[in-house]
Amino acid sequence: MEKMTKVSTISGRTMFCHLDAPANAISVCRDATQVVIAGRNIFKIYGLEEEGFVERLNLRVGRKPSLNFSCADVMWHQMEENLLATAATNGAVVTWNLARPCRNKQEQLFTEHKRTVNKVCFHPTEVHMLLSGSQDGFMKCFDLRKKESVSTFSGQSESVRDVQFSMKDYFTFAASFENGNVQLWDIRRPDRYERMFTAHTGPVFCCDWHPEDRGWLATGGRDKMVKVWDMSTNRVKEIYCVQTIASVARVKWRPERRYHLATCSMMVDHNIYVWDVRRPFIPFATFEEHKDVTTGIVWRHQHDPYFLLSGSKDSTLYQHMFKDASRPVDRAxxxxxxxxxxxxxxxxxxxxxxxxxxxxxxxxxxxxxxxxxxxxxxxxxxxxxxxxxxxxxxxxxxxESEAGSSVGMDWFINTAQSYLLSGKPFAELCEHNAQVAKKLKRPQESTTWTMLRIMFSEPANPSLSTNHNLNKSGNLPLVNSFSMKEMSAALNERNKENRQDNLHNLETNLNNNDENEETEGSEGQAEYLFGDAELDDDDLYSIEHDNQAEEPEYLLPQEAFPLRHEIMDHPSAPEPVQEKPESPHVSASEAESMCLTPMESFSLISVSQLLFSPHLPPQFFCPIVKEMLCYYAEQGDVQMAVSVLIVLGDRIRKEIDELTQEHWYMSYIDLLQRFELWNVSNEVIKLSTCGAIMCLNQTSTTLHINCSNCKRPMNNKGWICDRCHQCASVCAVCHHVVKGLFVWCQGCSHGGHLEHMMEWLKQSKHCPAGCGHLCEYT
Incomplete structure (x- = not known):
């Protein structure tokens, strides 16, 4: 084994080297001459020299390396230069002694954790003390002179993501958890934590104590926030908050700079940022060398603020020189x-x-x-x-706008409060919303609601006129669907079949028409009115004497519909429109030549009716409605876009992609919440069909419960406190456990069954528990 030699000179430039595999963690020795890289398939030590990184030692030795070499984290002891510790993915905590003469440097193996160990941390001043945090929710303190752990700490949570010994307090360490909590522990009291507070809305992936300020703790989580907490007071206080663009995986305070810290992301973002917490909206410096997610960052020396080491999933190891960093403020x-x-x-x-x-x-x-x-x-x-x-x-x-200016947002508030989005039939919803928009002097929106009602709702009382009867049959297409010649020929054949049966009625009607009608315009009116084959004698009589026959829409001059030549052939015709025989209004000899005139009149008039026929498929109007919704959204009126989207429901929802709908919903909900329209916002969330929107009501509320007996937080989900073993939710009136709705006073924390508390407070204003507090039920 070649003996390792220290390098007296340290490189002072930005440099990198390629690794054999992606890195999961990185740590540097005390004198900043060597760095260790650990991952699932790599565990090596590199030296920092002037010409670059030089591989010194490969710790993955043996023909069949075990899972103990698959590292999730690594830590180099800052007091003992030959001592390292790794956290393995199989739940093992391993210590390594580089001074061992053999190839295998593994010294001790602790296998007490049941799941992956996420973090290991040496005590900053105690040589033999090692702390670990695991996915099983436990933290263990090891004395390296013994073969097992000396203390076990239970966080009562899903998993421990990070543990860090305090730099100033000998007995204190912090632990961050998957449920968003951060706990402070005293290593002398493994039975319970000293403090606990909710730091983030989601998992807290990392934490780091400030090297100078005793009570400052920085945390980072999935909510894309980096927060700085002051622990020096009796109550934990958030003093700084930095908003990033991705989940925060690592956070490290910068040496010799009180307000600077470095962060890297867990996904999406590959860059490393250095933030000044006093200016949280733009990074102080950015390192953009990595091509994949950065997994580990460490400052090269505890007194050197100008060099940063990092490892990444792109299988590279970088030393970043601070003066080479990009400066976002220059581009801002x-x-x-x-x-x-x-x-x-x-x-x-x-x-x-x-x-x-x-x-x-x-x-x-x-x-x-x-x-x-x-x-x-x-x-x-x-x-x-x-x-x-x-x-x-x-x-x-x-x-500033003047009071009562037209650019105010009163219309938005009134519209949001007055619109009806559910609870009534579609036509009534559209009519109500149209009237609301009209009263608020928004004619375009009012017209939109009216058109939507006409296009997508069915007619309430179809008339017995010719147009409605043919619409109800559903067999007559639009005018341009097939030629007028074919339509006329179809009715012409049916006229011949029924001519003999209705000859007597025909002559009678013509005589009546000659006696009562004197002008050609009246004759044209009779042609239009009696052109339908379904009208019998009673119908003819009622229409002739009805006031509706004199309305302008039926007074069509004969000259407006020129006659065509007589049709000699009989092409294929569509299916019969009506089953009843037609009631002709001319003589039998003129039936063939005159049948075209009423047919043409009817067809041209009935186009508007057919367009709004309930038998047209909804897809006919969907492209127009979709374009209209996009127009409103682009103009900034997401209120109209979302309201129409909810009211139309499945009629239009499938035509618009879910990402666009989610964007509209989020914009509208944000506006509603800015104006404190909480009820309307809740209704919009409830009526939405997007998964990302529906879950907002399920994740936005957190309720922290303390035991009414021992006043400590309740960590379990039952009715029994796990510390004092007493029922936490006991009714102050009947003294039984409340398993349903529980109402309590925020002043004295006593409560009980809803019905019991209501009955009690009707008779007395004092708390039923006897504490003397004046409770109020609202």
Whole structure:
């Protein structure tokens, strides 16, 4: 075995090397001359030299390497240069001694965890103390002089994602969990934690103690947040929050820089960011070398803020020099514009742009004066020459709309509260929403609702007129479906079949027409009215004497429909339209020549009726409605797009892709919540069909319950406290366990069955538990 030698010189440039396999974790020795890379298929030590990384040792030895070499995490002891610890995916915790003379450097093996070990951590000052956190929800403290763990800590959670010893408090360590909680433990008390608080809405993947400030703890989670907590007070306080663009996998404080920390993402984003927590909206520096997800980051030395080491799934190991990092602030636009919900307009610009004299258009400008306490005042720190990052100063101006201005959002609130999206038939919903839009002086939206009602709803009371009778049969297509000649020939044949049976009625009707009608216009009117074969004598009499016969829509002049030549042949005709014999209105000798006129009149008039026939498939209107919804959404009126989408339901939902629907829903829900329209927002979520929207009501509420006896948090989901073993939800009136609806007072925390509490508070205002508190039921 070749003895390893230390390298006296350390490289001072950005460099990288290719690895044999993707890396899962990275750690550096105390004097920053060597770095260890660990993964599922790699476990090597590299030296840092002037010419680059040099492989020193391969710890995966043996013909058949076991799963103990499959590492999820690795830690190099900062006091003992030859001591390493790894967390294996099979639940093993392994320590490695590089000073062993044989090829196999494995020293101790702990197999007490039942699932994957996510994190291992050495005590910063105690040589023989090692801490581990596993997927099984337990943390174990090992004394390396013994063959088993000395303490076991139960977090009462799904899994432990990270554990870190405090840099300042000897007995304290922090643990982050899958359920979003962070716990502080004292290694002398393994029975229960000292503190617990909810840090993130989702798993907390990492945490890191500040090297200088005693009580600062940084955490990162799946919610794309990096939060800094102050533990020095009695109550845990969030002091900084940084919003990233992906789940945070690792977080490391930068040495010698109090407000700087580095992060990398678990997926999607491959870059490494250095943040100044005082400016959380744009990274202080960015390293963009990796081509796949970064899995491990570590500062090269605890007193060197200028070099960062990283490993990635792209099988590369990088040393990043800080001065080579890209500077997002240099590419950021120092000018911005924002339009407020209530008509206010705000913009920020460089101070050099604000020194110009005001123009005519600047009337009404209200800049933030230095002494006006109504507006926030922005302070900029003095530029640090050593950081080489430019400081950009800008001024903020606001244009405020006048009271009662037309650009207000009252219409949005009134529309959201007045619209009906469910609970009534489709036609009534459309009619109600049309009236609401009309009252709010939104004619375009009102017309849209009316057209939707006409296109997608069935007629309420079909008339006995010729148009409705033919529509009900459903056998007559549009005018352009087949030639008028074929339609006329079909009815012509049926006229011949029934001519002998109705000859007497024909002559009688003609005599009546000659006596009562004097003009050609009246004759044209009779042709239109009696062109339907289904009307019998009673119908003819009622129509002639009905006031509706005198309405303008039936007064069609004869000249508007020119006659065509007589049809000699009889082409194939469609199926009969009616089963009843026609009632001709001309003589038998003129039936063939005159039958075209009423048919043409009927066909041209009935186009509008056929378009809105309930027998047309909904797909006929779907492209137009889809285009209309996209138009409203592009114009910013997501309220109209979402409302129509909910009311139409399955009629249009399949025509629009789910991602677009989700985008509309999220935009509308965000607007509703900004205006505190919680009930409307909840109704929209409930009526949506997108999976990502429906789950919002299921994940947005968290209820933390404490035991009414011992006042400690309840971790289980039953009715018995796991600490004092007493029933937590006992009714203060009947003293039985409440297994259904439980109502309690937020002032004294006592409660019980809903019915019992209602009856009690009708008679007395004092708490039924006898605590003397004045409870109020609302």
């Amino acid at each position: 636009n120092p000018e911005g514009l924002c339009f407020g919900l209530f008509g206010d307009l705000a913009f920020a610009a460089k101070e050099s742009l604000m020194t110009a004299p005001p123009s005519v258009g600047d009337v009404g400008r209200k800049p933030y004066p230095g002494g006006d306490r109504r507006y926030p005042i922005f302070f900029f720190k003095k530029p640090d020459v050593t950081e080489q990052f430019a400081q950009v100063s800008s001024a903020l101006n606001v244009f």
